[in-house]
Amino acid sequence: MKVLIKAALAAGLALSAAPSFAQDAVRIGALYPFSGGLALLGDESFRGLELAIEERNAAGGLNGRKIEMVRGDAVDPNQAVGEARRLASVDKVSVIFGTYSSSLSLAATQVAELAGVPYFELGAISDPITERGFKNVYRTNPTARIFANRMVDAVAEAVAPALGTDAKSLKVAIIHEDSLYGQTVAGYQQARAKEVGLNLVETLPYSAKSVDLTPVILRLKSAGADVVLQTSYQNDTVLFFRQMKEQGFKPKAVMGAGGGYSLRDTMQAVGPENMEGALNVDFTQYRTNPKAAPGIGEFVKKYEAKYGTAPRSGHSLANYMGAKVLLDAMASAKDLTAPAIREAVMAVDVAEGTTATGWGAKFNEAGQNERATPFLMQWQGGELLTVFPADAAVAEMKTGIGAE
Amino acid sequence: MDVLVQLILNGIMLGSMYAIISVGLTLIFGIVRVVNFAHGEFLMVGMYAVYLLSLHLGLHPYVSAVPMVLMLFAVGALVQRFIIQPLLGADEHIQIFATVGLSTALINLALLVFGADLYSVQAPGVRQPLSIGGYTVLYAQVVMLVSALVLVAGLHLFMQRTPLGRAIRATAQNRNAAQLMGVRVDRIYVIAFGLGAACVGLASALISPLFPVTPTIGTYFVLTAFVVVVLGGMRSMYGAFLGAMIIGIVDSLSGYYIAPDLKEVVYFAIFILILIFKPTGLFGFGRGTE
Amino acid sequence: MTVRVSLSEAPPAGRLAALMAWLGNPRVYTSLAALSLILVIPIVVDSPFIVHVFVTICVFAGLSTAWNIVGGYAGQLSLGHMVFYGIGAYTTALLIQHFGLTPWLGMWVGAVVSVAVSVFIGYPCFRLRGPFFALATIAFLEVVRLLAIHFHGFTGGSAGLIVPLKLGWTWMIFQDKINYLYIAFGLLLLTLAISYAIRSSRLGYYLTAVREREEAASAAGISNTGVKLKAVMISAALTSLFGSFHAMYLTFLEPETMFSLANSVSIAMFALIGGLGTVAGPLLGTVLVVPIAELARGWLGASANGLHGFVYGVVLVLITLTLPGGLAGTFGPRVTALIDRLPGRRVPPDREAPALRRMEGTPGEPVLETRDLVMKFGGLTATDHVSITLRRGEILGVIGPNGAGKTTVFNQISGFLKPTSGTVVIYDAEGRPVTPARADEYARLGVGRTFQIVQPFGKLTVIENIMIGAFMRHTSVDDARAAALRIARLVGLLHVKDVEARNLPIGDLKRLEVARTLATEPSILLLDEVMAGQNQTDTQKMVELIRTIRDTGVTVIAIEHNMQAIMSLSDRIVVIDSGKVIAEGDPQEVVRNRRVIEAYLGEDFVDAQGL
Incomplete structure (x- = not known):
């Protein structure tokens, strides 16, 4: 019986191993978590890539060749490895775009590197992705360290001035969920806070599956924290805001590192009045000054036309911007081999303030974009508005948490 | 001192939430002798139903408690009748796998129908803090505590005073003897499983105002509920209630005094120690090694 | 496909002759032929993706086979078995990171650590029955996972541990993926051989006895805890070896994947689907489920989020209801009977009974x-x-x-x-x-x-x-x-x-x-x-x-x-x-x-x- 199954399997796989595709199409891989717990934002990220490619195809494709997308669904690292391998060998894609999740990206990029297929990371923030000396991995989005530095620096550059005090007099606390995302960002925050000499009073990790954050809040209350930096997913963000209110804890500022802070669902679950004034550092969101992010309005229109809803988060925009920059690079490459693509990517030079995210693009030897900086945003009246730096801002920064 | 009192208060409130869920799990285990690994998913199903009722009919979650109890009773009864009943004679392994399979199927069904988004129920008023001598609890939590007490007391009266309750107790003690006395054991099991699931129905209505629902929300509660059930001695509702209070308080205190990310370690450690050294539960209400 | 060879099969004098005789048995040669397909298909098809699927099959079949020694033979339903996989993976990776020790040695260190942990977990927990044992193993897994996250200075925490990409056999990291398959297949063979050896030895009988009736087993002179501990130690060591290998394959370790409850349940499920307590069952279950899951993800995953998980769950419930013996348990005997009709050497005649123990001592005392x-x-x-x-x-x-x-x-x-x-x-x-x-x-x-x-x-x-x-x-x-x-x-x-x-x-x-x-x-x-x-x-x-x-x-x-x-x-x-x-x-x-x-x-x- 097993023999039969195997024979059938081998035949099936062999068939799929020899796909017939258009002679002149350029095949690219799209590796995201399309199922499982990360599916929502994985899919949101993918939409940005999809829009960028449609746009490119509508404009004649890659030097006259149409771009064909092959999806890979990566639910966990083992599957990320498998799907990356499938894209590289069975579908013979020229490049792979991905991945949203850092652990999936870490696993998949190792495969791509060994297979010599360029890997374009558009959304995962773990720094080591571009710190392993790989030659074929490029990332357009800011890393966890850049996020953390932005947050810590914003305390001195934006929060303290708005409060009219000296940053060193503020008691800062870091809380974070304890998976890869939270632990990584919080680690860099701690380092940066020490570097710039902030008064860090607490660092509290917790599980994102917690059903009660009251002890965390009471710890913050006891420590008298003025500014709370939180790195969190959606559930724990909702829980934190609700319970903060219940326990009557009112810090002078709360700042999130994207994640749950950027989602409209979170604001609705917490209530706009309770989310009022919450700061957030993240990929560029939609209420950003178009002067600093040209093309952002057009992106939203295209998105709404295609998917029938407003974008669910900034992930699609970040993927869109990254994909556009790298597709341009591919178009300028003399062919689609890995060395040619590397040469083209290294030659990219896009000034800040000229893309839909407002980021520029200039890659270092490790493949990391050095011109990607996240903006500081704030929830005001149920909208997430960019408030810092000034040229990207659409509103003044307010102080305090929760509506009066 | 203030913090300590607030933490304990918070722990009791948390405990009453665990209590309602765990009493259901205890009923099912104590009577049918099956550990229901899909218990958390019953809660998830209930919470989605509460959300839908609130969205389409504008029902307050507390009003939904009645239809939820009935619906989950039906769900539990059906699961017992069509999945557990045929497996009663089989290895424990098989029963466990069946409920694990059910849990996997339900989580993914929710993902298929509702997606990974998070839905929050509007429940005017109940999330207001209530200040008692400077300490804070929520109306919703007080309702939860009162409901937990009423539930345990009500089940106690039901078990002691009604013929059906006595039949259930007889079946729990000795299945064969009960059968000989003319008790229709299969029917008792269906009712018991239904009652256990109905407790979760109540829990889903009471928890909805506090937590937004996602496909995996059940997994947040179910491992804790197992800890509570073991602590309470597996079979005893009172044990489960006290166990829930203890875990609630431990959860709250260790989150503050030890570290928020190690509170699960603390109560899992308690769980393992209890299982190994005092399998009859903390209060000696039952047996874990039979 | 079955590896269950008759029990009274023992090589008589003359190693080579014995081996040839053993190979001449239709059950043996069909089993070996079927097994070799795991190696032959990927080599013939020659696609790194196929190689990946087969490496995954080898790893999960091996994990499931190792689990089966405790979960099937001894009847102890461990749902936290990935704890040993994670320990193997982390030990190996940390030894590379800190001491530059090759994974070929590190994996054995990991196995030793896993065995120690298995005794620490097993000894107290074996008093627990059925669901309580399962719950306790889940609790241990969770505790280890949370500790691995908390002590991030040591383990790298949630941010994970990256295995340096040093190529070559010394570091078990290869450009040519087929090498991974050779190692995974070798480990699988080792695990199957051990599983088969246990099944057809005194320990195998003892484990069955203990699973069925602990009292009667004691009366037959069996130390219940002793044999269960043996089983869990062997199982932990094998599980750990696969963890070490898989870490080198994935080159990235994080507590979430290394100590995964979902995977712990999966390996048990593979064994259940294939047939609990049989030698071939876990392999059979894995060979059936893993490729279907991989293909189903391709067909359904992106369009219908959750559908394949839903189908998976439903299939599990249906299997428990209709085929509680699993594939090997249900169809095994029939397939074995068919295989026995193939030409080859048969079961040898019964041998002479050994001498009885002599009774000593003086009558009347x-x-x-x-x-x-x-x-x-x-x-x-x-x-x-x-x-x-x-x-x-x-x-x-x-x-x-x-x-x-x-x-x-x-x-x-x-x-x-x-x-x-x-x-x-x-x-x-x-x-x-x-x-x-x-x-x-x-x-x-x-x-x-x-x-x-x-x-x-x-x-x-x-x-x-x-x-x-x-x-x-x-x-x-x-x-x-x-x-x-x-x-x-x-x-x-x-x-x-x-x-x-x-x-x-x-x-x-x-x-x-x-x-x-x-x-x-x-x-x-x-x-x-x-x-x-x-x-x-x-x-x-x-x-x-x-x-x-x-x-x-x-x-x-x-x-x-x-x-x-x-x-x-x-x-x-x-x-x-x-x-x-x-x-x-x-x-x-x-x-x-x-x-x-x-x-x-x-x-x-x-x-x-x-x-």
Whole structure:
């Protein structure tokens, strides 16, 4: 019986191993978590890539060749490895775009590197992705360290001035969920806070599956924290805001590192009045000054036309911007081999303030974009508005948490 | 001192939430002798139903408690009748796998129908803090505590005073003897499983105002509920209630005094120690090694 | 596909000849041929993706096979098995990071750590049954995962640990993916071989015995905790090796994936689908599910989020409802029968039974003594200062009304109950007094007992049941089988030797009870109502059998309600009533004793008869 199954399997796989595709199409891989717990934002990220490619195809494709997308669904690292391998060998894609999740990206990029297929990371923030000396991995989005530095620096550059005090007099606390995302960002925050000499009073990790954050809040209350930096997913963000209110804890500022802070669902679950004034550092969101992010309005229109809803988060925009920059690079490459693509990517030079995210693009030897900086945003009246730096801002920064 | 009192208060409130869920799990285990690994998913199903009722009919979650109890009773009864009943004679392994399979199927069904988004129920008023001598609890939590007490007391009266309750107790003690006395054991099991699931129905209505629902929300509660059930001695509702209070308080205190990310370690450690050294539960209400 | 080769297959003298003979067996060569497909298909198809699918199959089949040693053979449902996988992975990766130690050595260090942890977890948890054991293993997994996250300075925490990409065999990281398959396949072969060796050895039988009935296993001299620990240690070591390998394959470790509850459940599910407790089952389940899952994700995953998980869950429920034996359990016998029709060498004839253990010691001397045995259950005193002396070579009958405490005495002199006070002393051949601590030690010392309520290993055949007893004196399967056949012939069970014990009528079950105990070659035989439920002829046969046994030098102590039989059989009689010895002596003497008649028939009767 097993023999039969195997024979059938081998035949099936062999068939799929020899796909017939258009002679002149350029095949690219799209590796995201399309199922499982990360599916929502994985899919949101993918939409940005999809829009960028449609746009490119509508404009004649890659030097006259149409771009064909092959999806890979990566639910966990083992599957990320498998799907990356499938894209590289069975579908013979020229490049792979991905991945949203850092652990999936870490696993998949190792495969791509060994297979010599360029890997374009558009959304995962773990720094080591571009710190392993790989030659074929490029990332357009800011890393966890850049996020953390932005947050810590914003305390001195934006929060303290708005409060009219000296940053060193503020008691800062870091809380974070304890998976890869939270632990990584919080680690860099701690380092940066020490570097710039902030008064860090607490660092509290917790599980994102917690059903009660009251002890965390009471710890913050006891420590008298003025500014709370939180790195969190959606559930724990909702829980934190609700319970903060219940326990009557009112810090002078709360700042999130994207994640749950950027989602409209979170604001609705917490209530706009309770989310009022919450700061957030993240990929560029939609209420950003178009002067600093040209093309952002057009992106939203295209998105709404295609998917029938407003974008669910900034992930699609970040993927869109990254994909556009790298597709341009591919178009300028003399062919689609890995060395040619590397040469083209290294030659990219896009000034800040000229893309839909407002980021520029200039890659270092490790493949990391050095011109990607996240903006500081704030929830005001149920909208997430960019408030810092000034040229990207659409509103003044307010102080305090929760509506009066 | 203030913090300590607030933490304990918070722990009791948390405990009453665990209590309602765990009493259901205890009923099912104590009577049918099956550990229901899909218990958390019953809660998830209930919470989605509460959300839908609130969205389409504008029902307050507390009003939904009645239809939820009935619906989950039906769900539990059906699961017992069509999945557990045929497996009663089989290895424990098989029963466990069946409920694990059910849990996997339900989580993914929710993902298929509702997606990974998070839905929050509007429940005017109940999330207001209530200040008692400077300490804070929520109306919703007080309702939860009162409901937990009423539930345990009500089940106690039901078990002691009604013929059906006595039949259930007889079946729990000795299945064969009960059968000989003319008790229709299969029917008792269906009712018991239904009652256990109905407790979760109540829990889903009471928890909805506090937590937004996602496909995996059940997994947040179910491992804790197992800890509570073991602590309470597996079979005893009172044990489960006290166990829930203890875990609630431990959860709250260790989150503050030890570290928020190690509170699960603390109560899992308690769980393992209890299982190994005092399998009859903390209060000696039952047996874990039979 | 089956790897279940006949049990009595042992290579005779001449290694090469034995190997050739073994390979000539159709079951062996079909199994090996089927297995080799795992290697051949990817080499022929030559696609890195296929290689990945097959590496995944090898890893999960190996993990599932290793799990099956504990979960299937020993029946301990571990749902936290990935703890060993994670320990193997982390140990190997940390050794590379800090000491530059090659994974080829690191994986063995990991295995040693895993074995230590498995003892630490297993020893206390094996007291727990069924769902509680499962819950405890989940709790251990969660604790280890949370600690791995918390102590991120050591483990890298959630941010993960990256294995440096140093290529080559030394570092187990390759450009050419097929090399991974060679290693994974090698590990799988090792695991299957060990799993097969256990299944067809004494340990395999012992694990089944312990899974089925712990008490009867103790009576056969098996240390329950001991064999379970052996199983979990072997399983942990193998699981850990796969963890080490897989870490090198993934090159990225994080607590979430390394200590994953979902994967722990998956490997158990593969074994269930393939057939719990069979050698081929876990492999079969994995080969079926993994490729389907991989393909299903391609077809459904992106368009219908959650659909394939839903289907997976439903299929699991349906399998439990319709095929609880799994694929191997349900279709295995039929496929095996087909394979056996292929040409090749058959099962060799039964071999000569090994010599019986010689009974030593002087007849008539005390061989077992109880002094003032008191056993209290709560307020009830079941035995009240019972002192009995058993002499070598005699047949001692124990009689008394129902509930008198006879079986309680038996339970104390076979180690199943610890007396509240008083002592039990056994004298060995040299006359030295010994008091064993546990039931299995009593059995190994030569105290063999039967159970009043028969305790057969229901899923084993009659001959296998007897072998469980025979293993105590004969480690090799062949010797045990030969010895068991001799016993089966002696007690008259030869005609049903291949029937599963649960299908036997009560008379045969009683004889099986005696047979299993006799197979342990006891010097003291405790028979608890072995004649109950037997017809006249069978009773007569049993009486003769007991006499024969005694004539080989065995001392017999028998509880019996069949007065005629016990009176004709016994050299001496002890009468117990209400937990006390009320009379002792020659059978003729005892039946005339006034207190005995009172005990049996009541004072009124005695008075009326004017005795």
